[in-house]
Amino acid sequence: MILGLGMDVVEVARIERILAGPPARVDRFLERCFTARERAYCDAAxxxxxxxxxxxxxKEAASKALGAPAGIRFTDVEVVRGAGAPVLELAGVAATAAARLGVRRVLVTLTHDGGVAAATVVLDGEEAR
Structure with a gap:
């Protein structure tokens, strides 16, 4: 049963502008929004x-799928490389919200083209009673 669905689109140029900013601001953005594994993966490309x-x-799509729970942090949602497809790992408030909803599986797809990146997240499981 689908328990949640979220989608988000980000202009790549927006992220390029952030990454071209002052080093202290770039570091703050990256540490606030991305885990160490995500930063290592992205920085190697x-x-x-x-x-x-x-x-x-x-991360935005996952938050929407979860119902935008109060207190969720960007690092509560981590995109990791799976066997041929990305996988979302949830922690903190995101994991708590998923458990409360009865989520058993989180599906994610990422795409990019024409200067835009997008993601869709589907939460699958049995509705909590």
């Missing part, structure tokens, strides 16, 4: 801004 944009979109 030539298309760094695109990878960050797609992951940012996934």
């Amino acid at each position: 030539r298309d760094r801004a695109t990878r960050y944009a797609a992951r940012f979109a996934a």
Whole structure:
């Protein structure tokens, strides 16, 4: 049963502008929004801004799918590499909200084209009673 659905779109140029900013501001943004694993993955790529944009979109989409729970942090949602497809790992407020909803599986898809990155998140499970 689908318990939640979220979608988000991010302009890659917006992330490029942030990454081109003062180093202290860039570091603050990256540490607030992305886990160490996400930063390592994105920073190793030539298309760094695109990878960050797609992951940012996934975090926003997950928050929407969960009903935008109060206190959720960007780092509560982590995009990790799965076997051929990205996987979302939830922690903190996101994990608590998912458990409360009865979520058993989180599906995510990422895409980018024409300067835009997008993500869709589907929460699957049995409705909590």
